[in-house]
Amino acid sequence: MTALSSETSELAQGEPLVVLDHVDKWFGDLHVLQDINLTIKRGEVVVVIGPSGSGKSTLCRAINRLESINKGSITLDGKKLPEEGKALAQLRAEVGMVFQSFNLFAHKTILENVMLGPTKVRKHKKADAEKKARELLDRVGVGQQAAKYPAQLSGGQQQRVAIARSLAMEPKVMLFDEPTSALDPEMIKEVLDVMVDLAHQGMTMIVVTHEMGFARTAADRVIFMADGAIVEENTPEEFFTNPKSERAKDFLGKIL
Ligand code: ADP
Numbered sequence: 001m002t003a004l005s006s007e008t009s010e011l012a013q014g015e016p017l018v019v020l021d022h023v024d025k026w027f028g029d030l031h032v033l034q035d036i037n038l039t040i041k042r043g044e045v046v047v048v049i050g051p052s053g054s055g056k057s058t059l060c061r062a063i064n065r066l067e068s069i070n071k072g073s074i075t076l077d078g079k080k081l082p083e084e085g086k087a088l089a090q091l092r093a094e095v096g097m098v099f100q101s102f103n104l105f106a107h108k109t110i111l112e113n114v115m116l117g118p119t120k121v122r123k124h125k126k127a128d129a130e131k132k133a134r135e136l137l138d139r140v141g142v143g144q145q146a147a148k149y150p151a152q153l154s155g156g157q158q159q160r161v162a163i164a165r166s167l168a169m170e171p172k173v174m175l176f177d178e179p180t181s182a183l184d185p186e187m188i189k190e191v192l193d194v195m196v197d198l199a200h201q202g203m204t205m206i207v208v209t210h211e212m213g214f215a216r217t218a219a220d221r222v223i224f225m226a227d228g229a230i231v232e233e234n235t236p237e238e239f240f241t242n243p244k245s246e247r248a249k250d251f252l253g254k255i256l
């Protein structure tokens, strides 16, 4: 495949890449993140699971500072996330994020969508950005669609483009917030397959999903959140077959 596998394997796998240290966040009176301590190592794939409203999206958004935090710190590759400004923009570019809604630019072609970040933010040459974008689109299986507009693609194809667009920025870590929950069932697998490939190539990933198949195939660790706190963490095998907390048992009883 493309450069990603060699790039990531050159770096030391297993070093702390994303570190949340005593992170608290409130929305008014709502204590939405409660003393979160979490270390994600380079190359690790962590699945975050938990009931609606437990703070999973807020956690993701805090990691790339789409949301500020009230206490504690978040470091990315040894650098503390700055509050604002150019340093924040630079650091944020190291974190790829894929949402439930694909958020592609409707009036740009698929190719242009993927080239935009590298040319505008990374200041890569257009020809280089195009070559890389075409490689990434091939890699996620939508190379044939490069000249089309987002609305001409299926939801599954659009989400794969969104993944390619994030990868084009060469992020150190990829965050996925329920990437398949807006998709028709027959399109879920094609997106999960791309994510599994990425995981197997050594990408560091934080994935909010209830897709157990993905967790079992790709995750090193499952984090279970409830009411803003990390209640339980374990290997996928242990977590799904032998959950320890009542909250996790109750939740799994509802989704399985
Ligand atoms: P999850 O992704 O696990 O469903 P969220 O992180 O989206 O949970 O939300 C956690 C809690 O924070 C919910 O109760 C939600 O209503 C609340 N919340 C999320 N965003 C905001 C916001 N911008 N302002 C106020 N409350 C919010």
Ligand code: MG
Binding pocket: 056, 057, 058, 177, 178
């Ligand atoms: Mg959410």
